[in-house]
Amino acid sequence: MCLAVPGRVEEVWDADGTRMARVDFGGVHKEVCLAYVPEVEVGDYTIVHVGVALTRLDEAAARQTLALFDEVVPGDVVSGDLGSGDVGSGDVEAGDVVAADVVPEDGA
Amino acid sequence: MRYLDEFGDPVAAERLLADIRATATQRWSVMEVCGGQTHTIVRNGIDQLLDGQVRLVHGPGCPVCVTPLETIDRALAIAARPEVVFCSFGDMLRVPGTADDLVRIKARGGDVRVVYSPLDAVELAKRHPDREVVFLAIGFETTAPANAMAVRLAAQAGLDNFSVLVSQVLVPPAIEAIAASPGATVQGFLAAGHVCTVMGMAQYVPLVERFGMPIVVTGFEPLDVLEGIRRVVRQLEQGRAELDNAYPRAVSFAGNPAAQAAVAEVFEVCDRPWRGIGTIPSSGLRLAPAYARFDAEGRFDVGDITTEESPRCRSGEVLQGRISPLECEAFGTACTPATPLGAPMVSAEGACAAYHRFRRLDVPVTVRS
Numbered sequence: 001m002c003l004a005v006p007g008r009v010e011e012v013w014d015a016d017g018t019r020m021a022r023v024d025f026g027g028v029h030k031e032v033c034l035a036y037v038p039e040v041e042v043g044d045y046t047i048v049h050v051g052v053a054l055t056r057l058d059e060a061a062a063r064q065t066l067a068l069f070d071e072v073v074p075g076d077v078v079s080g081d082l083g084s085g086d087v088g089s090g091d092v093e094a095g096d097v098v099a100a101d102v103v104p105e106d107g108a
Numbered sequence: 109m110r111y112l113d114e115f116g117d118p119v120a121a122e123r124l125l126a127d128i129r130a131t132a133t134q135r136w137s138v139m140e141v142c143g144g145q146t147h148t149i150v151r152n153g154i155d156q157l158l159d160g161q162v163r164l165v166h167g168p169g170c171p172v173c174v175t176p177l178e179t180i181d182r183a184l185a186i187a188a189r190p191e192v193v194f195c196s197f198g199d200m201l202r203v204p205g206t207a208d209d210l211v212r213i214k215a216r217g218g219d220v221r222v223v224y225s226p227l228d229a230v231e232l233a234k235r236h237p238d239r240e241v242v243f244l245a246i247g248f249e250t251t252a253p254a255n256a257m258a259v260r261l262a263a264q265a266g267l268d269n270f271s272v273l274v275s276q277v278l279v280p281p282a283i284e285a286i287a288a289s290p291g292a293t294v295q296g297f298l299a300a301g302h303v304c305t306v307m308g309m310a311q312y313v314p315l316v317e318r319f320g321m322p323i324v325v326t327g328f329e330p331l332d333v334l335e336g337i338r339r340v341v342r343q344l345e346q347g348r349a350e351l352d353n354a355y356p357r358a359v360s361f362a363g364n365p366a367a368q369a370a371v372a373e374v375f376e377v378c379d380r381p382w383r384g385i386g387t388i389p390s391s392g393l394r395l396a397p398a399y400a401r402f403d404a405e406g407r408f409d410v411g412d413i414t415t416e417e418s419p420r421c422r423s424g425e426v427l428q429g430r431i432s433p434l435e436c437e438a439f440g441t442a443c444t445p446a447t448p449l450g451a452p453m454v455s456a457e458g459a460c461a462a463y464h465r466f467r468r469l470d471v472p473v474t475v476r477s
Contacts, residue, residue: 003144003328003456004250004302006111018261026110033227036253036367045111047305047358050197050247051225052254054367055305055358057111062357069120069331072338075130 004049006057007032009042023048111357115329124334125157128341132161136344137293138337139286139429141279142300143170143457144328150462152330154337162337165293165429166462168282169300171246172199172455173427174382175275177415180205183244183273185410187213187220192408193236195229196244198222202445202454206416226258226272233262233270242404245272250302252276252393253367256374259395259402271404274394277380279303280311281391286428287319294429296340298326298333301355306371308363312351320349327355374399383451384424423450426459433460440464 007023012034014020019034023046033052040046045057140146146166149155155164168174184205187194194210201210201222214220219239223229226243233241245255255272262270283297299312304325312323322343326336336354343350353359373396380392395403421443422436433439433452443449445464452458 004305016264026112030224033225033254033257035257036364036370038366045109047302049250049302050254051227052257054250054253054302054364055360058357059109062109062111062114065335065354065357066114066120069117069124069335072123072127074123074126 004047004054006045006047009034009040009044009046012040012042021053023053112329115327115331117331120331121334124331124338128158128161128334128338131338131345132341133345135161135163136295136341137163137165138296138298138340139165139167139294140298140326140333140336141167141169141283142298142303142328143167143173143455143459143462144302145169145298145300145326145333146459147457147462148328148330148333150459150466152333153466154330154333158337162341164337166426166432166459167286167297167429168382168385168427169248169279170427170452170455170457170459171248171251171275171277172197172203173423173451173458174277174385175200175203175246175451176381176383177206177417178381178413179273179275180209181413181415182405182410184208184210184213185413186242186273186404186408187218188216189240189408191240193219193221193232193239193241194244195221195223195226195232195241197246199454199456200244200246202448203451204418204448204454206414226254227261230258230261230265230267230270233267234265237269239269240407241270242408243270243272244275246275248277248279248300248303249307249371250300250305252371252375253306253364256367256370259374259399260370262402263399271402271407272395273404274375275380276375276393277382278377278391278393279307280315281388282382282385283312283315283323284318285385285388285391287315287321289428294321296322296324296344298336298340299323301325301327301332301359304353304355304359304363306364306367308368309351309353309359309361310363316349316351322349323351325351325353325355325359327358382427384427418449421450423452423460426452433463436460 007025011022023032037053046053229243324336324339375393376396378394381387420438425431448454452460
């Protein structure tokens with residue numbers, strides 16, 4: 001149900017006041033509603049769930065996660081905790097950079 | 109970067125697995141709440157690869173599975189009406205009601221249609237002004253913005269032949285119910301990443317504090333799930349209980365404010381019964397008064413509904429992580445995808461469906477390059 005698929009935005013238009021897009025999912029093209037992701041532009045990747053885009057995928061954050069996987073030394077406490085951080089404290093505000101792996105402010 | 113294959117790399121998977129194995133000094137119980145993650149885990153044998161270190165407990169994160177039997181029976185009664193075009197996501201069609209399912213209603217001439225998006229149902233209502241188009245609006249927080257958008261667009265277009273049968277549920281109250289239940293064995297949670305794309309992470313802060321358990325926001329590709337497990341295990345080994353984000357490419361702490369605002373405009377929080385589990389306070393959404401005219405329950409008098417669950421189906425225990433599907437006597441015999449006794453056997457996210465589809469054989473599992 002919460003299956004959501006990343007796709008690349010190819011074209012954006014306005015349909016009676018609702019922002020719509022054509023999105024390429026690895027060769028399959030579908031119409032997608034962009035009403036909730038005003039920051040998404042042509043060329044961006046977005047996560048789409050039942051025809052509605054929910055978030056812009058942040059390439060820098062993705063590369064950082066993949067780099068973390070490369071750096072893991074099994075069983076090594078220090079390297080293994082790279083990128084892991086406490087965002088559980090109550091005083092964290094939206095957009096705060098609370099750990100190395102939290103999406104930057106423009107990452108929505 | 110295509111955001112898919114990169115997160116299924118077998119070399120990195122071996123490294124993450126090795127780290128979890130090297131770190132774990134005991135077998136920890138970790139619940140993946142989302143049925144999508146259950147399928148990633150079972151399809152890739154992640155539970156078997158980590159059998160000595162982690163007991164993966166499958167959670168209730170399958171909206172199809174937890175939609176109450178009353179709602180299914182009501183859907184069937186509405187779908188059977190001659191003036192109705194009944195629209196639903198595909199995996200709802202085989203879910204057994206008390207006596208029927210949507211496929212059988214369709215076979216008897218009911219106009220039941222599978223749609224990819226709730227917005228498709230709105231389009232159908234525009235194209236068929238002489239028919240009543242009803243959408244079965246199920247889902248978690250991930251789906252609520254799409255369902256809200258459908259209702260908003262119907263209102264904007266002035267449609268009076270569109271309505272929704274709502275069974276929207278919320279994840280944090282379910283986690284709370286599971287963590288607070290007597291005899292709870294789960295020690296940490298993988299929070300469903302796509303729910304968090306919408307809702308962000310703030311709702312998990314009080315849960316981490318109250319229950320002293322790690323909650324790690326986790327994605328859906330094999331490496332995402334392994335990384336979520338790895339971070340929970342590291343916290344447990346170090347005696348920490350924190351909220352962490354292992355899916356930062358898609359999830360921010362704040363979530364999606366535009367989607368949250370639309371959901372808050374169209375819906376309001378209510379108590380909801382979960383099939384197999386019971387009523388959980390403040391765990392669901394219903395249409396807000398300003399949009400109540402789109403409520404299919406109010407529009408169609410479907411009479412008194414008497415429901416009856418199969419006495420042989422143990423899906424309630426499966427959904428709460430109390431038993432594995434393999435512990436149910438009916439699994440694979442009386443209950444199969446062709447003859448389901450309960451929803452988890454036919455939903456794309458049901459734990460029983462995952463176990464049945466990726467049939468468990470008694471062979472050792474290794475990562476295949």
